[in-house]
Amino acid sequence: MIDIKAIAERDRSSVLHPFTQLKKYATGNSGDPTIVTGGQGIRIQDAEGRSYIDAFAGLYCVNIGYGRTEVAEAIARQAYKLAYYHTYAAHTTEELARLSDRLVRMAPGKPSKVFFGLSGSDANETQAKLVWYYNNLRGQPKKKKIISRDRGYHGCSVVSGSMTGMSFYHDHMDLPFPGIVHTGAPHHYWGAEPGETEEAFSRRRAAELEELILREEPDTVGAFIAEPVLGTGGITPPPTDYWREIQAVLRRYDVLLIADEVICGFGRTGADFGSTLYEIEPDLVTVAKGLTSGYVPLSAAIVGEKVYAVMEEAADRVGAFSHGYTYSGHPIAAAAANAVLDIVERERLSDRARTVGSHFQNRLKERFAQLEIVGEVRGVGLLGAIEFVADRQTKRRFDPKLKVGARISKAARDRGLIARAMPHGDILGFAPPLVVSEAEIDEIVELAHGATKQVLDELSKESAL
Numbered sequence: 001m002i003d004i005k006a007i008a009e010r011d012r013s014s015v016l017h018p019f020t021q022l023k024k025y026a027t028g029n030s031g032d033p034t035i036v037t038g039g040q041g042i043r044i045q046d047a048e049g050r051s052y053i054d055a056f057a058g059l060y061c062v063n064i065g066y067g068r069t070e071v072a073e074a075i076a077r078q079a080y081k082l083a084y085y086h087t088y089a090a091h092t093t094e095e096l097a098r099l100s101d102r103l104v105r106m107a108p109g110k111p112s113k114v115f116f117g118l119s120g121s122d123a124n125e126t127q128a129k130l131v132w133y134y135n136n137l138r139g140q141p142k143k144k145k146i147i148s149r150d151r152g153y154h155g156c157s158v159v160s161g162s163m164t165g166m167s168f169y170h171d172h173m174d175l176p177f178p179g180i181v182h183t184g185a186p187h188h189y190w191g192a193e194p195g196e197t198e199e200a201f202s203r204r205r206a207a208e209l210e211e212l213i214l215r216e217e218p219d220t221v222g223a224f225i226a227e228p229v230l231g232t233g234g235i236t237p238p239p240t241d242y243w244r245e246i247q248a249v250l251r252r253y254d255v256l257l258i259a260d261e262v263i264c265g266f267g268r269t270g271a272d273f274g275s276t277l278y279e280i281e282p283d284l285v286t287v288a289k290g291l292t293s294g295y296v297p298l299s300a301a302i303v304g305e306k307v308y309a310v311m312e313e314a315a316d317r318v319g320a321f322s323h324g325y326t327y328s329g330h331p332i333a334a335a336a337a338n339a340v341l342d343i344v345e346r347e348r349l350s351d352r353a354r355t356v357g358s359h360f361q362n363r364l365k366e367r368f369a370q371l372e373i374v375g376e377v378r379g380v381g382l383l384g385a386i387e388f389v390a391d392r393q394t395k396r397r398f399d400p401k402l403k404v405g406a407r408i409s410k411a412a413r414d415r416g417l418i419a420r421a422m423p424h425g426d427i428l429g430f431a432p433p434l435v436v437s438e439a440e441i442d443e444i445v446e447l448a449h450g451a452t453k454q455v456l457d458e459l460s461k462e463s464a465l
């Protein structure tokens with residue numbers, strides 16, 4: 001038996017938790033931590049013996065589900081054989097070479113080489129440095145600015161946190177870093193003029209991007225970074241024609257495209273990559289999360305032929321590529337990734353995300369679209385979101401003080417379902433493991449529906465509707 005009180009006390013007095021109100025937690029005013037003790041399939045358990053359906057796959061990462069012993073065994077085998085060696089000065093391992101080769105074969109765009117990191121944040125930090133390096137090496141030293149989108153999420157380190165288009169990641173932390181510029185979010189529901197079609201809205205967003213590039217001066221703009229499907233900014237699939245219009249602008253001004261596939265990669269959208277689904281041809285691709293299903297930390301910055309050719313060409317002149325982490329290409333992480341990708345391929349999880357995903361999208365729409373506080377139900381594959389509003393006609397938002405999204409998420413949790421309250425309004429987000437069954441989808445949707453009804457009743461009793 002574990003000592004719940006002792007763990008809670010140790011945690012409270014020593015762990016600096018992300019996204020936790022520090023004072024309330026430290027003083028015990030926001031309750032005890034949830035001590036997670038185990039996981040199997042789509043479920044996790046806590047120390048008090050409660051079981052939850054994790055309809056967010058941790059943080060959109062545990063695509064193969066919890067408790068896959070095959071991955072644990074691959075990790076153990078590699079740890080017994082060789083727990084660590086670095087990859088500097090052309091050192092490698094069998095698992096790393098196998099993983100890198102398979103990523104080059106499967107990644108979108110025209111992949112050439114893979115640089116390994118430990119998180120989505122550091123991989124995007126690498127991408128920014130590659131953009132600067134590439135443009136320095138090809139004699140375009142001014143072409144350095146990076147454009148990202150409002151509500152885009154790319155990590156929380158210095159440059160990746162600046163690319164993230166959410167002000168609460170910048171406030172009080174001296175971000176954004178200079179040279180990072182933001183453009184409009186691809187949210188048709190919130191961004192479109194009355195009556196504006198998705199196609200017209202996409203054209204307008206592309207025209208705004210072009211105006212921004214011209215205003216900043218094209219020879220100072222190096223890259224555009226975006227998630228194929230906007231993730232943490234609200235789980236929003238791109239409106240029709242968005243990616244075609246945006247890519248035409250980028251090509252016109254010789255601006256590199258970084259596809260941040262950290263959420264979309266390895267099947268989440270029902271295709272191997274979001275780029276495959278939306279016909280995106282990126283120059284640089286960032287992957288993490290699904291690469292190891294979160295079993296160990298690993299990310300990759302995949303470098304396309306165009307960028308790599310310039311790097312190799314300049315090598316005699318500039319010397320060795322001076323960028324690398326102690327843990328770049330860690331053998332245990334590589335072994336875990338290979339075991340995970342074996343499962344992803346064998347169980348055809350991209351196809352599953354498409355078929356079970358279409359059941360999921362239908363069920364969400366059937367159960368939620370008619371509710372009086374639901375403004376929009378959206379998603380693709382096994383990514384979904386419900387946007388709650390106080391008035392469907394005028395799209396008036398709820399008073400943020402009511403915390404409607406957080407209350408629905410909490411009510412769901414009390415019923416044994418983890419679905420995440422997302423920032424930017426009242427949004428309930430879903431990203432279940434890709435191994436979820438149709439029956440489990442029905443259970444998820446019913447639990448979320450019950451939670452929503454409960455909060456709807458509470459709101460009407462509080463006369464908040």
Ligand code: PMP
Nearest residue numbers: 119120121153154155260262263
């Ligand atoms: N990019 C995207 C699209 C993400 O969703 C995330 C994490 N949610 C990141 C980058 C950052 O990854 P990490 O938290 O591993 O640094």
